[in-house]
Amino acid sequence: MENACTSLNQVARSARLLNIDGFSLTAGMGGDYCLKSIWTVDGYELEVLNYPGTTWVALKLVFLSEARTQWGVRASMACQLVDLSRELEPYHEYGVSETFHHPQDFGALVFMDRNKIPSGYIKDDMLTLRCAIMVLRELPVPTIPAEEVVAPPSTNLHQHLGELLQSEMGADVTFLACDESFAAHRYILAARSPVFKARFFGDMKDKCSARVEIKDMEAAAFSAMLHFIYTDTVPDLDRPLEEVTTMAQHLLVAADMYGLERLKLICEIKLSGGITVDAAATTLALAEQHSCLKLKAKCLEFIVSTPAVLEACWRQMGISTLKKAALWSSPSFSSLPIYSTG
Structure with a gap:
């Protein structure tokens, strides 16, 4: 079985050969003399300044852009001597790494003492440096494509409460309407109707009664009202008006009576x-x-x-x-x- 590999970050790279022609003539020119080159890596503009005129060959990496994130841009520069004739292997590698935020932020690299540079790397009075710049890319925030987003299921609370009403499980009050009995739950009724709230948890006489007689409503209308209280739906009114006019009229009266x-x-x-x-x-x-x-x-x-x-x-x-x-x-x-x- 092959081992899986996951890239945790990404790096943009760019490499160039920097030729310092007339290398011997640059000796003693001081720290103000420099050779410049502009680089673009991962959309950022950087400048490499090469200072060959001092005792030490030094380089500076200057950031010319604005970081795209508040955390800045992590970049590095590495340099080594190379022989263009390929008679000699690349010689040693020096590097610098910095985090840049704003233009003119920089990182300095002291390459090596010019007097200790092996003569084989200076051909026709030209010194060649291989310079590579690497920029750590900002990874995009992982997102789930819209077509893969699973919509949450529609609510089924009304179904559960409807089943509770039908099963009569835990019921603590019974209503009598036209010789028919209906078991229900005080707390659900009180949560939905201010009239039931006052009746069961106020100072009204039915506060402790387990049986309540309904004298002003037909059984079918009271049953439909209870179903609405538990499920917020009225299936009895889903038919054409001419078939349910009487029920709608009775429920209108009941709804006004119980504050629904x-x-x-x-x-x-x-x-x-x-x-x-x-x-x-x-x-x-x-x-x-x-x-x-x-x-x-x-x-x-x-x-x-x-x-x-x-x-x-x-x-x-x-x-x-x-x-x-x-x-x-x-x-x-x-x-x-x-x-x-x-």
Whole structure:
């Protein structure tokens, strides 16, 4: 089995031969005399300064760019004598390594005493240095391609709570509605409904009662309300409006009674979606009683939409001519167009 190899970093390299022609003539020229060369490595610009005019042949690596990261740029320079005729092997290697941040940061390298340079490396009064610069590259931050990102699964909390309601496990209160019993959990009810919170954990009489009788709601509506409290869903309203109008009306009343504002809004939207002559009167009355302003406006808009619809609604409501006149003068109708009913 082959050994796996992982690169933990990457290095950019560049190498050149630096020829100092007339090497003997540079002797004694002092430290101000230098030979310059510009390098570009990994996108950074650097300058190599060669000082051959002192007792020691010295080099300086100068950083001319701005580091791309706050940690700076780690770079090194290595030099050795080489024989262009290849009669001699490269001679010794000297190096310097620095971390650069800003332009003009530098690292100095004292190469060797010019008087100790083997004569074989000086050909026709020319000294050749092989110089190599290495720059440690900044590795990109590993990222996961978008197509490989696994989306988190959708929440299933409502499913777990729905199963808890259905299993009755740990239930500590039982409701009686129209001779049907429903087991539930006080803390869940209290967390969802301010009315249940006051009933079970306030000063109301059912605080310690394990059985609570519901006298103002049908069993089907109470069951649907419990399901909403546990799951935040209302499957009983998923069918067309004409099939669930009565349930939506009952749940609207229940939601307002127990402070379930989201359920109340769901019922209001459902009932607004297709008002009919048969349901208009009852829905209008509920909207008025439970402060559903948008639903009330929808009902009134439907009732006065045409003279025929208006008259049909009057008949459905069993309203006499005298009562019609009284209704027209009420705030609910005063801002609406009046159709002649003959």
